[in-house]
Amino acid sequence: MLHAVLRAATEGENQNPVLPADYDILWSAVCFVIILVFFWRYVLPRMQKLLDERAEAIEGNIAKADEAQRKAEAALEEYTAQLADARAEAGRIRETAREDGKKIVAEAKDQASAEAARVTASAQAQIEAERQSAFVTLRSEVGTIAIDLASGVVGETLTDDQKAKAVVDRFLADLEASEQAAAGGKK
Numbered sequence: 001m002l003h004a005v006l007r008a009a010t011e012g013e014n015q016n017p018v019l020p021a022d023y024d025i026l027w028s029a030v031c032f033v034i035i036l037v038f039f040w041r042y043v044l045p046r047m048q049k050l051l052d053e054r055a056e057a058i059e060g061n062i063a064k065a066d067e068a069q070r071k072a073e074a075a076l077e078e079y080t081a082q083l084a085d086a087r088a089e090a091g092r093i094r095e096t097a098r099e100d101g102k103k104i105v106a107e108a109k110d111q112a113s114a115e116a117a118r119v120t121a122s123a124q125a126q127i128e129a130e131r132q133s134a135f136v137t138l139r140s141e142v143g144t145i146a147i148d149l150a151s152g153v154v155g156e157t158l159t160d161d162q163k164a165k166a167v168v169d170r171f172l173a174d175l176e177a178s179e180q181a182a183a184g185g186k187k
Helices: 002-014 022-154 161-186
Strands: none
Touching: 022 161
């Protein structure tokens, strides 16, 4: 063994220390070829298969994402269409409500006008009835006063109802004629 070490030391003087010995290069090349064949036959096909599977998965996910995006866009279009329909329907409902409101207001005005006309007619009828009642009462009182005055002027009592009535009627007719003449002159 000593002899091998000495020989290696003497040979080392002639060889470059950076370059390995020929037998190291040979055995390193053999090991490299074995490892290369191993990788080429077993490791690289598995790596390629794994990369292909990943690529297919990614492409599948991209296809799924595209499909989901198309569905989302379709759903958005459908939603937009439904929203437009809902807005149009709301507009129609508002317009119908306005028209109904106008009809209700018009009906209420008509009813109020009819009620006001009825109340006015009722009030006029009541006023006319009260006027007639007042006229009859006034005629009776004026007749009594006129008879009393006439009795005082003539100096005798006018107890005859027919005579008293005739005197009162003549007095009131003269009074009405003078009022109509005065009213005709004002016009």
